[in-house]
Amino acid sequence: MNRLNERIDYLIKSLGMKKTAFAEKLNVSQAFVSQLCSGVKQPSERTIQDICTKFNVNEDWLRTGNGEMFIELTRDEQIENFVGDVLKSEEDSFKKKFISMLSALDESDWEVLQKMVELMQENKKG
The missing domain is CATH 1.10.260.40 (lambda repressor-like DNA-binding domains)
Structure with a gap:
C-alpha cells in the first residue's frame, strides 16, 4: 500500500x-x-x-503509510464517541432508549446492574 x-x-x-x-x-x-x-x-x-x-x-x-492505522483511544474517548454516535441516531433506536434508561437509574439500580455484569463476566470466563 x-x-x-x-x-x-x-x-x-x-x-x-x-x-x-x-x-x-x-x-x-x-x-x-x-x-x-x-x-x-x-x-x-x-x-x-x-x-x-x-x-x-x-x-x-x-x-x-507510516505507523499504525488507528489512534488508540482512552476509555473515556471511546465512551464519548459511542454516546455521540448514539445521540445522532434515530429517536427510537435501542441504544438511545437503553442509554436513556441508564440515565434514570438510582444508586440501588446501579448496584444491581453491577452485580449482573460481574456475573456475566464470570460466566464468560468459566
Missing part, C-alpha cells in the same frame, strides 16, 4: 464498511469515494482531516 488511494480503500475494508456508508459519514458522494479509492481523484486537506477525525485514523499512516 504505497499510495494514498490504496490506504483509503484498505481503511474502508478494515472498517467493514461499504463505500456508501463511508461516504455518508464524510458527507460526500459514493462516487467521490470510489474515485478516491481508484486514484482518479485525490482527497482535499479537508477530506483527509474528516477521515482522520470521523474514523480515528492516524493522519501520518493515511498520508504516508
Whole structure:
C-alpha cells in the first residue's frame, strides 16, 4: 500500500464498511469515494482531516503509510464517541432508549446492574 488511494480503500475494508456508508459519514458522494479509492481523484486537506477525525485514523499512516492505522483511544474517548454516535441516531433506536434508561437509574439500580455484569463476566470466563 504505497499510495494514498490504496490506504483509503484498505481503511474502508478494515472498517467493514461499504463505500456508501463511508461516504455518508464524510458527507460526500459514493462516487467521490470510489474515485478516491481508484486514484482518479485525490482527497482535499479537508477530506483527509474528516477521515482522520470521523474514523480515528492516524493522519501520518493515511498520508504516508507510516505507523499504525488507528489512534488508540482512552476509555473515556471511546465512551464519548459511542454516546455521540448514539445521540445522532434515530429517536427510537435501542441504544438511545437503553442509554436513556441508564440515565434514570438510582444508586440501588446501579448496584444491581453491577452485580449482573460481574456475573456475566464470570460466566464468560468459566
